[in-house]
Amino acid sequence: PVDLIELDLDLEADLSIDSIKRAEVAGEVASRLDLAVEGDESELEDLVKARTVRAMVTWLDQKMNATAAPVEAAPAPAPAATEELANSGIPPKRLVPRESVRPASLGDPVELLAGKKFLITGGGAVGAYLAELLGEHGAGGQLGVLDSEQADQGFDGFLLLDGLTRTEGPLLPSVFPLVKRVLATGPRWLIGAGAPAAGGTADGMPGLFRTIAREYPELTARFVELDAEAEPEALARQLLDELLAVGEEKPPVVARRGDERYVADLVQVDLGALASRGAGPAGEGASEVAALGLSHESVVVLIGGARGITPWFARTLASAGRCRIELVGRTPRPAGPEDAALAAARDKTELRAALVKQGLRAPAEIERRAQAIMAGREVEATIAELTELGGEVRYHTLDVRDTDATKALLAEIHQHHGRLDGLVYAAGIIEDKLIAEKDPASFTRVFDVKVNGARAVLAGLDELPDQPKFVVFFGSIAAAYGNRGQSDYAAANDALDTIGTRWSTSTGIRCLTVHWGPWAPGAGHGGMVTAELSREYARRGIGLIDPEEGALSLLRELAWAEPSDTSVVYTASGW
Incomplete structure (x- = not known):
């Protein structure tokens, strides 16, 4: 709420406005005030780095006084049009790394x-x-x-x-x-x-x-x-x-073998006619599920699977194969019914206002509470969706960095069902900042959640009496291309790739790392692409993956791709 914003509050610590949101604000301000950046958005970096509203206003005052006569602010785009552009998704392209002598x-x-x-x-x-x-x-x-x-x-x-x-x-x-x-x-x-x-x-x-x-x-x-x-x-x-x-x-990465120097490029390689026909006219994925040997008896574990983009894949498994789904996440399920005033708030904006009415005044605390409530709602919605589709669903709360707890959970799931057919690992957090501003503790936190969690999962699988048919790591396109502000996330997802490949080589089980481009927010499942980030991608011309098409792409990849392809990128546009 506007009345809680004071000029000298810290944008991040006090107002929970992270670097992604600040970049969106900077771009919108530059657009409305017609500030020339000559195609180089790095000129706005000082505005993005500003830590208070007062610092932003000071920068703007200096910038405007250094330019020609001030111009009127351009009107804001119509909200409906902006949302339509930001939220639309398209089928992704499949890219695989291919080395050449360079x-x-x-x-x-x-x-x-x-x-x-x-x-x-x-x-x-x-x-x-x-x-x-x-x-x-x-x-x-x-x-x-x-x-x-x-x-x-x-x-x-x-x-x-x-x-x-x-x-x-x-x-x-x-x-x-x-x-x-x-x-x-x-x-x-x-x-x-x-x-x-x-x-x-x-x-x-x-x-x-x-x-x-x-x-x-x-x-x-x-x-x-x-x-x-x-x-x-x-x-x-x-x-x-x-x-x-x-x-x-x-090239930021090269390989030297013998006397040759190699550079890997991402090349579009489609799965072929079998994959394009496999999903059938309705695209429900039944052929892929059958090709994977999955049925209503099969058990698939999805870690980080109750929120974000992973539920879309869980929905496909539940509807096409009636698989038994084991969801694992950090978010605890709500202990009881929501407070009536909060339950009436349909989105985070309304939740913030409702929390203010209940007496909360610290913006950062308001944001944390609103986020926790929204996360709990998403978990409950995912469980309800999968149950309605005919899947048998259980949910477990886990911090995957706890190796012993992770091993124990996988052992319990296997003992409960007598099998474990597939595992999808999609855990992760983002705390984006440029390297110059990045706190090493934050880098470690982001890296460890993704990487130590993956190592714990593989160690847990190694101790089971039998092995799954497949393991999937959800990576990020940031690992394949690099991305400003995501040094920790790019490094962590790149590490997943090599960890999975080594495990696959040693066990003979396919471990596939999928480096996803951004997904369009879907109904109830926005993933890591928030509405703000979605609009920022739209402004930069970066396409978003349609959620249903993304889920089917993974199913086709598992069913029809060469097992030797342990790393693949799915993206709706260039990067």
Whole structure:
């Protein structure tokens, strides 16, 4: 409510206006006041970073006084038209990664490197050889460690090679604070390296580097996947070549195998005629369910499955296969009937107003209460929908980061039914911020919910007397392309990909990671695309996936795709 907004309240801490909402506000203000940004929305970054209403007004005053005579504010678009544009969804395209040999054009070593200073962490013999090579070209290569204070000493480039030699566990999320400090110094190069076969040390690093490249376009940011079996001298020369790479193409992730340099591109590859016919004229998915060997006796677990986009897939399973559905989520079911005044509020806006009438005055607390109420309603609505469709449904409350509790729940589900046929893992949280503003604790929280939860789930499956037919991880298109403000989310979902592929290789069970583009909000299930974010995507021309088509796409993928495709992107538009 407007009367609760004071000029000096913190937009995020006091008013719960996150960076996504602030970006929408900034874009709308620029549009209404006809502020020229010359196609570069980064000019609005200071407005997005403003922490109070007063700071926003000060920025606008300075901007308007620096331009020509002020213009009248453009009228706001009609709400109905805006909502129609924001909420419309279309069938998604299927993209799969395909590698090709992509040699790099190399610049003059003396011109590029002479007089430059580099900090090299990790890598063992590779780091030592690389320091020698840099010295031969007039550059300084100083060896260091991840937790040292050397990063602030004015280096031109940083080479994080710990992914080649680290033995005490994955680099992420613990390496993020160093990455943030390094980026704050404004280097020219940030190169990371790791070996895919090194037991998960570099899980998530490619997704992180894809986002770094988007947030720091002038920086050469690249993660290099190396062959750990190659000679250290050869690996050092390959890394030197990445420092010398010039040209317009700056891939954030490359792979070096033998003498070749590979870059993966996402290529549209359709599933073919069988998939297009399989769902039948009504698109109900019966053929796919049969192809998967699912029936009314089958049991499918959906973690993060009562809210967001996952219920759409649960609905398809319930209607097409009458499967028994086990829903797992963080949100507790409501303990009893809602307060009558709150129950009459149909959406979050009305809920906020109702909570204010009940005496709440702190905007952040109002927002938390409203969100919790809406989440509880969505859980109840999902259970009711699935029951009405003929599915047998149970709901469990769980924090997937608790490995023991996760194992115990999966064991109980298997014991209850005597089987577990499939599992969909869609847990996750978002706390979007640019890297420069990102609290390392927040990065860790987002990363751990997604990644540690997935590891706990796979560990729980490993202890069951028999294994499921399939496991699906819900990833994000942010992992495949990188996305400003989502370094943690991109890294976490990229880690899912490699974790799932390793597990699939070791068990022989298909573990598919689907990196979804944004879904259009559906009736009662908006997912992580809020109404605000939906409008922001519409403003940027990013299409949204129709929820029913998205659910059927996953069913077709499981039924008709090659099992060797363990990673796929479904998106309604480019990114």
